[in-house]
Amino acid sequence: MSDVELFRTTEDHEALREAVREVCEAKIGPHAAAVDEQSRFPSEALRALTATDFHAPHIPEEYDGVGADALATCIVIEEVARVCASSSLIPAVNKLGTMPVILAASDELKQRYLPPVARGEAMFSYGLSEANAGSDTAGMTCKAVEQPDGSFVLNGQKSWITNAGESEFYTVMAVTEPDAPRGRNVSAFVVERSDEGFTFGAPEKKMGIKGSPTRELLFDDCRIPGDRLVGERGEGLRLALHTLDHTRVTIGAQAIGIAQGALDFSLGYVKERRQFGKAVADFQGVQFMLADMAMKLEAARQLVYVAAAKSERGDADLTFFGAAAKCYAADVAMEVTTDAVQLLGGYGYTKDFPVERMMRDAKITQIYEGTNQIQRVVMARQLLR
Template sequence: MADFDVYQLPEEHRAIREAVREVCAARVAPHAAAADANSEFPKASYDALRASDFHAPHIPVEYGGAGADALATAIVIEEVARVCASSSLIPAVNKLGTLPLLLAGSEELKRKYLTPVASGDAMFSYCLSEPEAGSDAVSMKTRAVRDGDFWVLNGAKRWITNAGVSEYYTVFAVTDPTARSRGISAFVVEKGDEGVSFGAPEKKLGIKGSPTREVYFDNVRIPLDRMIGEEGTGFATAMRTLDHTRVTIAAQAVGIAQGALDHAAAYVQERKQFGKAISEFQGIQFMLADMAMKLTAAREMTYVAAAKSERGDADLTFFGAAAKCFASDAAMEITTDAVQLLGGYGYTVDFPLERMMRDAKITQIYEGTNQVQRIVMARQLLKD
């Protein structure tokens, strides 16, 4: 099925799409069903993405990365999600975890931690949410207390994507309990730091090939130079990060929706009832048209938001929230309709549609629920 772009992407971005699609067809798609069925991290898919430099394409060249811009990174995530949403969280979460360093970290921190991620020797996760602080992140309880040349961290983070697999973690903790959002700071924590441990993997509806676990900090001593930015700037860094990375969730949603539409369009042309392919029935055609229309709009919003992310435009907050919200809502609708078009087959694991439908749901929830995205958009409108 055509991608329905209303403008022509630059040649370099089209080449990236073709290269990622080729890798995914040969070396990622074959592992998608097993990763879902077994709830196992798709190591073979990671190796394939790493070998092709698609595991963390956003990392700048000076740190050993591919130096992909925000649009190219979105295209990589989109194409991986088209065949395996769990695997698309490899480049997506590597960007989420490392972006605070790129935005606010010292040069020493960047060189120490971005280089191994760029080479594929480590992954990076993002620790913001807590058991009692989800949408209300300012209410986090994880504390960091200064002790000489160290910060001592205590607390727990919940819903951490790729926890236990990632080697490094951006962790947000309260350093001044009296200052609300201005009392939160950001740190780099290593998996091997004494006092770091993980909960059991969550049993989830979808993205089962990407482990989600709690991360615990029990008197974890962090050297002073592992703070990201200045003390008290962590919450601002967290929000700036999400402005950019909501674009990656929009891209993931677009990829899932494209994969579902591809399978549905192929199926309805092969399936025959009443003596002809069901694609000849107007009701089926209308469903496909609506699916493609929503997908087209979602992709264009995502690419515009990616361009604004690359430029650091002042209105990125609105566009990032809008793209994430619209694309994820569209992905849920499109995957649901794709299951319907396959009838009983869509409800079975013989086809990937039921997996795509389950995977799509999380895009409406993480990195800020779509209800929160609407609040973000409204505040930007009223402020302006």
Template sequence: MYQLPEEHEELRAAVRALAEKEIAPYAAEVDEQERYPVEAARALTEAGFNAVHIPEQYSGQGADAVAACIVIEEVARVDASASLIPAVNKLGTQPILLSASEELKKLVLPSIATGEASASYALSEREAGSDTASMRTRAHLDGDHWVLNGTKCWITNAGESTWYTVMAVTDPNAEKKAHGISAFVVHKDDPGFSVGPKERKLGIKGSPTREIYFENCTIPENRIIGEPGTGLKTALATLDHTRPTIGAQALGIAQGALDAAVEYVKERKQFGQSISQFQGVQFMLADMAMKIEAARHLVYTSAAATERGDARATFLASAAKAYASDVAMEVTTDAVQLFGGAGYTRDFPVERMMRDAKITQIYEGTNQIQRMVMARQLLKK
């Protein structure tokens, strides 16, 4: 039948209970102080929810893509910053899972699965955001080591992560720029690696975003992911698997805002009655819930498509990310409206949710890029 298996619903209940008890009480403070959500990191790790996607042979849970989305969704429902712990662990390790040698998988993945380490993903540069093939970070082989030079920006959880999956140009003279890019795994303690100051952001303030620097950064030869020149191919394949997780994050933010709005309008009285009795308010709530439900099905469908190697996985990943993030922005904006003046204050969570929602329309490919990806997939036929 067309429904999630019982084990997925049990997972949702477990993550929601943990999020309500261990993460939600700190969410406002984490945002206000712009600090890493250490309580969430500890709780997620102790419960085994920090990187559920890692296969069992690397000490992981071996959860499927839909399960990973449910974890991210339920954490984002109370704190979007905290949801980036499991989300970015998946983003940082997915290239390794897709293309790395068995030796490299065994080096990196177990420590992330157990929570001893975490991962970040380094693709973007200041002048190479949507146009990733124009990156300037370089890597060259020097004996039995690779040497990296350059700067990556907008790196989520930089400074907190242990491992960094990094894309760099290894053949600047390649006939196609995309064929001259390779992928590497860099450890925070590798010589020549450093991180910059935190960006001052609108939202997800509990998740640090920094530049990372490579100044003759030296790593062992076996830390390349796949063959030289296949890095961008791996990066794009990774996004098919991880764009649904951003959809899941957006979905969780939207659900959290709707839940808060429903509770508030039931209690708020004007003109001698609860404002939940006004048709205008009811129509807003109905539209919010309808869009969330549609987004949820699209996110889960896109995640499942990556599991089975569906030919439409690329289209569905972009559709899920774009639609769910647009819905999150609409729903959180409407939630603030339903709270009225109170919604514009930090006494209630919806203003934080509105600020947090915005980034989901931007990172892992702007929604304009998602629409280009979708259109190209359609026109291939």
């Protein structure tokens, strides 16, 4: 891919966008307000995405997937987030949960766990953070102790796990080498929802993305067969961070989708709403707001798409670009959705219109998969290397 091609989506990408948008507007968007109001999982979205193979488009063809590239996967997530951020976490978290398996698991493990996700029979979540190990992931205390028969027994918990309880499979990071150096003592495992000793905490009561359940994973002498180890022992944290290099790009895609939804609604509103005898859109102050919203959104989109191209190629500078794309797009999403609420005035502050939901949903993009403060630390480290 040449440098010029980095900034151009293909005809296939744009055809994909059109197809996903059609599904989203017909089958997902109409339920978004109810999903938020009732804090319920968007089952309509799961059915619609599974029926069209948009639920986990990143899974390679050899594992029954459609083999969408990283940019195509971002476009799917972006378009779903445009109408419902909660629903966009179905394809986003399926990628997050499976990425360690794709990057490091044995082919036997890939053959066991990727096809059910590709076929829509299961979802896959990711367990890294803990109550006292959020940004400081190396400070985790969840342990996996090897047994004489080669199995591992897990004890501990994981916090803020997206789609917990709905997903069938979980990539879980746990300390296996307590005497090893910090950061080289963690291993990755696949845990199944049905494993004995594995339970869930109560759903968190959240500001936004209310349709995506967020719960603790609780392990009480949970025995895991040894063949569920993902990659090498002691390399789990390195694998977790490498995974995030790729999946932070998808959170950037979610952020620009939320922002696009807010901008689209705002444009329609200000053209219809009349004050002082003319459309609100005719006031120059409003036009400047709209121009700034669109300008920043397009800048964020280009950064996300370039990062997606780098993710697809596995470029050496992906760590910087993944962090930059997530950080900038999330900040823009928060700004654009806040301005959207402002443009609607008093109506924007009510649940009668979707921009207040989009503003609440946008906030989490600045926090999860590494806060935007952590993204700036990551970028600075890359610059100073």
